[in-house]
Amino acid sequence: MTLPGVLLLDAAGPESGALATTAATRGHQVHAATTAAAYAGYGPELKGLLAGRVVTDFARPDRALDEITAYARRHAVGAVLTVNEYLTELAARICAELGVPGNDPGLARAARDKAAMAEAFTAAGVRAPYTVVVRDDAGLRAALADPRVGFPCVVKPLSGAGSAGVTVVSGPDSAPAAADTARAAVGMHSSGGDSGVLVQAYAAGTEYSVESLTQDGTTTHLAITRKQVTGGPKRVETGHSLPVRLPPAIEAAVHREAQTAIRAAGIRHGASHTEVIVAADGRCTAIEIGARLAAGQIGILIRHALGIDVWAALLDVALGRPAALAPTAHGYATVRFLTSPRAGRLTSLSGFPKTGPGVPFTRWRAALGGTVHEPGANGHRLGSFVVTGTDAAEVEERADALLRQIRIGVEPAPGAAQVRPASTSAIAP
Ligand SMILES: Nc1ncnc2c1ncn2[C@@H]1O[C@H](COP(=O)(O)OP(=O)(O)OP(=O)(O)O)[C@@H](O)[C@H]1O
Ligand SMILES: [Mg+2]
Structure with a gap:
């Protein structure tokens, strides 16, 4: 019997790689829906796993829906998955269209667009911070004067992720810059257009x-x-x-x-x-x-x-x-992420842990000679490692000790050359 095909929306990254490997090992044909640019960045291992791909433009979701469902029908796809935050609504729509298990396409926007999320949370009775969408300076001033918001408050993009463009604002003076930062944090696969930002009470x-x-x-x-x-x-x-x-x-x-x-x-x-x-x-x-x-x-x-x-x-x-x-x-497991203490050029790295007993995973993302940032979003993290064990406190202590052994050199260089990040991951056998 032929097993149903499995389609991943955007197959980049370690989580997608693990999904693709799991599906291929079980004998499924694994397909990817991807942009041309993203496909160019797929490693040889992932490319070797894929039975096929449909190249599309996720920033045009209606067209992507048509292209991907047509491809999925041609290739007997019976499961559609994504680990990409930005594609979860499209995934729900594709699943509904194909009649395979998926989320409610009528509600899926609530997990993607933070204004829709705030509305859905209020309607469902979720305890959530008081939230206002503002679209101009007058709206921002009104939100900041609203006692249900207060200070500190949080200003964030409508559809961001990875903490990009999110600012905790302590007073009215820093709010306009925070709103500009939120507006500028255009998410992946965004078609742009909405100038709104979210102002939220601080929890x-x-x-x-x-x-x-x-x-x-x-x-x-x-x-x-x-x-x-x-x-x-x-x-x-x-x-x-x-x-x-x-x-x-x-x-x-x-x-x-x-x-x-x-x-x-x-x-x-x-x-x-x-x-x-x-x-x-x-x-x-x-x-x-x-x-x-x-x-x-x-x-x-x-x-x-x-x-x-x-x-x-x-x-x-x-x-x-x-x-x-x-x-x-x-047992217990923890991950630590390394960040740079300052913006500049990464000149040296030593002491980064290797996989071994109790350290099943490491990932280094930054290239020597490349630009590093003061941590402002999750994307600015340089690398990570996982520590596991049977005692929660020991796991934490070991992770902190390993983190303290890492030494990085960062040369303050405002005009540091943009070097494409190197990404190496290792998973212990
Ligand atoms: N209302 C709030 N009260 C207190 N802290 C908040 C609030 N909203 C956001 N934060 C802080 O800012 C961080 C990023 O915000 P949020 O999770 O909304 O953005 P995100 O970009 O979707 O994040 P990610 O994708 O990293 O989970 C949160 O993890 C939290 O530390
Ligand atoms: Mg978050």
Whole structure:
């Protein structure tokens, strides 16, 4: 019997690579929908795995929908997946068009466009920060004067990701520049056009995310992840640790908000990543939801800490087969991201960990001689490594110790040459 084909929307990156490998190993033909430019950047290993590709322009989603569904029909595709935040709405539309398991295309925008998300959250009763969309200076002034917003507040792009263009604003003077930054942070595959930015009340507390998988409308929360995030006006995620055990009442509140957000975003078949902030008094606020597996190596953390193969599970969900979601391990895993202390040119690197026992994954992204930035978005991170073990505190201590051993040299050079980043990943056998 021929197995159904599997189509990935944008196959770049380690999570997509893991999905492609899993599907190919099981005997599925793996296809990619990609832009010409992105395909040019695919490595030989990924290209070798692919049975075929459809080149399209994701910035024109209606046309991409037609091209991709026509291709999928010709190639007997029975599962469509993406781990690209920007393509989750298109994925839902393609799944609906093909009649394969996917999310509700009528609600999928809520997981992509933060104005739609705020509306959907309010309608569904998700506890979320008070949010206003502003489109001009007068709107910005009115939002800042609104006592439901207050200071600090958060100014962010309507459809960004990776923390790009998000600023925590402490007073009215810095708000116009923050709005300009948010407007300038044009997301991947954006057709542009909307000048709106979001102004949001600040939720103080500790940041967590909930990693969930929904199958036929029933959700399993795989783990709660604690996040390390830089302070100050720019927030960059510098670490994730899971599984986190919260007091039962708080865990229940976190799961409840995640579940409500999942329903609000129409997630019926697939992964989700819900970011929440838990205040000192235990109250939980949902910041955002992504209709996809978390990025930032969280899939690898789940694999190593809990023994759940998230890529196999995602594939099963997309194919409409029962997914194996019960933990088979009871350990802990954490990832640390390295950032540059200042903008400039990367001149040296030493002490970056290698894979080995307890360090199953490392990834270095920055090229020597290339430009590095002060951390302003997740994309400015230079590299990452994962540490696993059976004791949560030991895992954290080891990760911090490994991070302290890394030395980088950065020469302040405002006009540093743009060198294409090198990207090397290693996964221990
Ligand atoms: N309302 C808020 N209150 C407090 N902190 C916030 C709020 N909104 C955003 N932040 C901080 O800014 C960070 C980035 O914001 P947000 O998650 O909305 O942007 P994003 O670009 O979608 O992020 P990513 O794709 O990295 O998850 C959050 O992780 C959090 O640290
Ligand atoms: Mg976020």
